[in-house]
Amino acid sequence: MREPLLEIRDVSKVFPLGGLPWRRQQIEALSRVSLTLQRGESLGIVGESGSGKSTLCRIVLGLARPTTGQVLFNGGDIHAMAPADLRRQRRQMQAIFQDTAASFNPRQSVRSVLLAPLEVHQIGTRESRLQQVVEVLHHVGLDNSMLDRHPHGLSGGQRQRVAIARAILLRPSLVVADEPTSALDVSVQARILNLLREIRQELQLTYLFVSHNLGVIRYVCDSVAVMYLGQVVEHGPIAQVFANPQHPYTRALVNAIPLTDPARRGRGVPLLGEVSSGTHMPSGCRFHTRCSVRMELCSAEAPALYALSNEHRAACFWHTPRFANGRPDWIEAGQVAHDGGSAAGLSAVQEK
Secondary structure, eight states: OOOOSEEEEEEEEEEEOOSOGGGOOEEEEEEEEEEEEOTTOEEEEEOOTTSSHHHHHHHHTTSSOOSEEEEEETTEETTSSOHHHHHHHHTTEEEEOSOTTTSSOTTSOHHHHHHHHHHHTTOSOHHHHHHHHHHHHHHTTOOGGGTTOOGGGSOHHHHHHHHHHHHHTTOOSEEEEESTTTTSOHHHHHHHHHHHHHHHHHHTOEEEEEESOHHHHHHHOSEEEEEETTEEEEEEEHHHHHHSOOSHHHHHHHHTSOOSOGGGOOOOOOOOSOOOOTTSOOSSSTTGGGOTTOOGGGGTOOOOOEESSSSOEEOOGGGSGGGGGGOOTTOOOOOOSOOOOOSTTTTOOOOO
């Protein structure tokens, strides 16, 4: 089996909060997240605000350190590398941020913004650097007239194209895109998404693509990881997850996608209550407080990610063999890798 480009191993991140020593609290932004990204693959990360998507991106890029766990890029742990080695690796991983207005220095022109990565990594001569900048601008659909403009003189779509140009300028292996289209008009979003797809094919890029929009994820990505309160609750190929979501939270998200044909709408799984506070995580399964098919066991123990097929996994006790007789009718579980249920609470299986 070929070595993955990116491997996230049991990554957790805890942010301490202020307060008196005996009353200090903390927020667990990520809890034992494990994901693998092969070269040329596009993995989508989806979830509500506060699910840990942006924190995961920052840790992958080396902008934040995990509390526990490892991030392997090209086989090396980026958080254990010497600064010089990490600097070399960062040429191979670039980012596209959500807020284009904040991701550029307002005093710098487009020319300065795009020349900076080449100068930092000492690539080429002054003349060849400028030629590369012009070429990459043309690649993203902009012309030379943009070189001397400043960010405030560009539209949102133009700023995002400059951001994409900056990300691909060094010919990276991995591009981390954190909500790259959420601040754009719908018509502009479509053009940017088409551009991202074209560039991925032309340059054979690998994407870690974050969005709260399932439609965007389905259009751009090959596989998807659904996150809830810092944990991955479902992970699998786009076609499988969208056609037959196997976690109640994923099913609720998929059923919320607007469809023009009422006959194609799936059976809804309602979400109960509100998202729990990051400082007071629910016991057991973190989703059980909002789940319409929860069992007594769900409030006591946290489910593992059960394998439904070679690539599709879901963190729900309904996929264990011992609950086969009482499964909701939309659950169509395949062969599970193991049974993670315990004896606690098995005698009282009830929907609430």
